[in-house]
Ligand SMILES: Nc1ncnc2c1ncn2[C@@H]1O[C@H](COP(=O)(O)OP(=O)(O)OP(=O)(O)O)[C@@H](O)[C@H]1O
């Protein structure tokens with residue numbers, strides 16, 4: 001009738017990402033026990049939680065790298081659990097992901113890592129893709145001399161930044177950051193925080209990040225969710241995270257050894 | 268001694284057989300699905316000519332020294348052995364024929380297959396296995412690249428295409444080895460030896476050998492990719508994958524060698 005845009009545009013009220021009651025267990029070990037979370041377009045949500053609580057598993061379930069046992073995951077209002085083949089590839093095109101261990105391709109030089117999505121996914125020629133890669137590397141504080149090195153020749157923090165450059169290179173709709181600042185010095189960590197904020201604001205991207213670094217969480221998050229024992233026990237605006245009134249969140253953000261969360265450490 | 272009655276012991280034994288059989292069929296089933304999926308991705312775009320070319324060089328060119336040396340010495344020993352053997356029946360004249368037939372039909376493809384299984388199959392399993400456990404395989408799919416198309420299809424194609432070429436070269440070197448021993452050590456007349464080689468060699472000998480080679484190349488790449496792709500759990504898992512790739516490829520090569528021989532020559 002009035003609309004002439006050929007592509008389907010979801011109404012703004014539809015969340016970019018919507019998880020409902022997602023469960024995942026490995027054998028008898030329940031990792032995700034009913035996760036529900038909505039992320040609006042352009043919003044930046046940070047998930048915090050202890051080591052081994054399933055934060056990485058949560059991101060991988062959304063990407064379909066791990067199949068949840070039950071529950072529903074909607075992306076732009078479209079169900080993605082159980083998608084396969086070309087349909088899955090199409091959904092994955094919307095995503096950029098920074099892996100916790102960077103996961104750089106060690107058979108390719110740094111610039112090809114960064115330009116991988118551009119060359120393989122979008123069919124960009126290698127020359128311009130290289131220029132774009134160098135530009136992205138500069139954004140994460142790496143000079144052009146790094147472009148021809150191989151990932152094994154970089155320090156851990158540099159690998160992380162290359163991984164970040166790769167995740168944002170083809171300007172995805174939705175970006176996942178798995179511990180983007182771990183292993184970086186405080187100044188570089190702050191540069192990366194700024195970069196993430198900039199990406200989200202400038203690209204209008206939606207971000208879902210994981211971090212243990214509360215300074216980073218405060219800076220990049222619009223909203224914070226805390227994962228504990230397979231559930232999101234608290235979700236609220238980033239400004240409230242330090243006075244949430246929730247004893248679990250309090251203990252976590254202040255890093256206290258004593259409190260309701262007990263670590264399984266045997267002396 | 269334990270107190271179980273013979274009946275329960277027998278039932279336990281049956282249960283064990285059942286478990287082993289189930290595990291076996293489970294593996295066969297997984298491997299079949301994997302193979303079908305890999306074949307599907309070999310014939311559907313996008314294709315990755317650069318990766319294909321790299322694999323072809325890796326398998327074909329860099330295996331030449333190993334295959335050349337193996338077949339050279341096999342041809343030489345074959346001439347020597349058949350000479351001493353046939354001398355008992357005063358049939359030394361058959362040496363050239365024996366060398367060329369056994370080389371093209373059996374030794375060329377089988378020896379090249381086993382050597383390449385050790386060289387290429389192992390490195391494929393190690394490479395893909397490492398990519399799996401360091402999440403590089405997951406990273407591929409978040410960069411709009413299907414790991415089956417990018418990693419596995421080029422290797423399978425390269426294996427099936429390059430092994431016949433390797434075997435062809437190996438056949439020639441092996442026959443040449445026999446010629447060297449025949450003329451310099453056993454005192455055959457060179458032109459006579461060459462004439463006897465040509466006279467009794469049939470096209471089917473070479474063709475069957477090349478069909479074998481192509482099958483073996485596919486098997487080597489398939490076992491390397493399958494074991495690497497399904498490997499789990501760090502360096503140990505990769506080590507296991509490598510070993511399994513070589514052992515299973517070697518056994519399958521010998522089994523298929525028999526089956527193809529039966530197909531071509533049994534009447
Ligand atoms: N592929 C898998 N197979 C079996 N168990 C797994 C697998 N992946 C993760 N797990 C288990 O799931 C749990 C959560 O793992 P996950 O990597 O999500 O933790 P995390 O919250 O990201 O921790 P960290 O902050 O240390 O990265 C762990 O106990 C882990 O043992």
Ligand SMILES: [Mg+2]
Pocket residue numbers: 055056057100178
């Ligand atoms: Mg993690």
